[in-house]
Amino acid sequence: MTDFQNLVIAPLNPTHDRTGFQCGVEALDRYLKMQAKQDIKRRISRVFVATKSDNPKTAIGYYTLSTLSIKLNQLPEKLARKLPKHPVPAALIGRLAVSNAAQGQGVGKMLLADAIKRTLAVSDQIAIYAIVVDAINENAKGFYEQFGFTRISDDSPRLFLPLKSMNL
Ligand SMILES: CC(C)(COP(=O)(O)OP(=O)(O)OC[C@H]1O[C@@H](n2cnc3c(N)ncnc32)[C@H](O)[C@@H]1OP(=O)(O)O)[C@@H](O)C(=O)NCCC(=O)NCCS
Numbered sequence: 001m002t003d004f005q006n007l008v009i010a011p012l013n014p015t016h017d018r019t020g021f022q023c024g025v026e027a028l029d030r031y032l033k034m035q036a037k038q039d040i041k042r043r044i045s046r047v048f049v050a051t052k053s054d055n056p057k058t059a060i061g062y063y064t065l066s067t068l069s070i071k072l073n074q075l076p077e078k079l080a081r082k083l084p085k086h087p088v089p090a091a092l093i094g095r096l097a098v099s100n101a102a103q104g105q106g107v108g109k110m111l112l113a114d115a116i117k118r119t120l121a122v123s124d125q126i127a128i129y130a131i132v133v134d135a136i137n138e139n140a141k142g143f144y145e146q147f148g149f150t151r152i153s154d155d156s157p158r159l160f161l162p163l164k165s166m167n168l
Helices: 026-041 107-122 138-145
Strands: 007-011 046-052 061-070 088-098 130-134 158-162
Touching: 007 107, 026 046, 026 061, 026 088, 046 107, 061 107, 061 130, 088 107, 107 130, 138 158
Parallel strands: 088 130
Antiparallel strands: 007 046, 046 061, 061 088, 130 158
């Protein structure tokens, strides 16, 4: 298993080497190499990168964080009934990926925990009802479901986790 003490998760910066990043899903590799910097500059997403402290340049994982609003018809009726009749604010983990060599060692879990931690921190200042993830495929849905995320519907890539469910 990865030595978690040894993992650093920080905003993408110019010292990060992304050139060799490969996670098995080409679109996610391409995003980190070609698009991430531009999205940060335009304030479309924040991008956080995992490195090992003994190799602080090489990106071994990343995730993106931004905001969105969820329409009530995209939530289970049981939850929607208790909410005001307009879209609710959410944080979106749009992408999350771990390099092939680092997969299966807890890095994905640490990235998700870091995204939740950062979302909880800002939710003191800006209300956030839930965390939403866009899973790139069925495999990824399985990963998120393990941590309590619920599918919005079977034909949608989106899953969500109400912050309330974390007993806050
Ligand atoms: C999916 C992905 C992010 C998981 O990252 P990872 O570092 O390999 O996962 P971890 O080692 O942190 O696994 C944490 C837990 O999730 C489980 N898990 C990992 N992938 C899973 C999957 N596809 N389905 C169900 N459970 C999964 C692990 O068994 C582990 O369980 P445990 O804590 O009980 O041991 C990674 O495999 C990846 O980048 N895949 C390609 C890109 C992708 O599919 N991204 C998904 C989001 S768009």
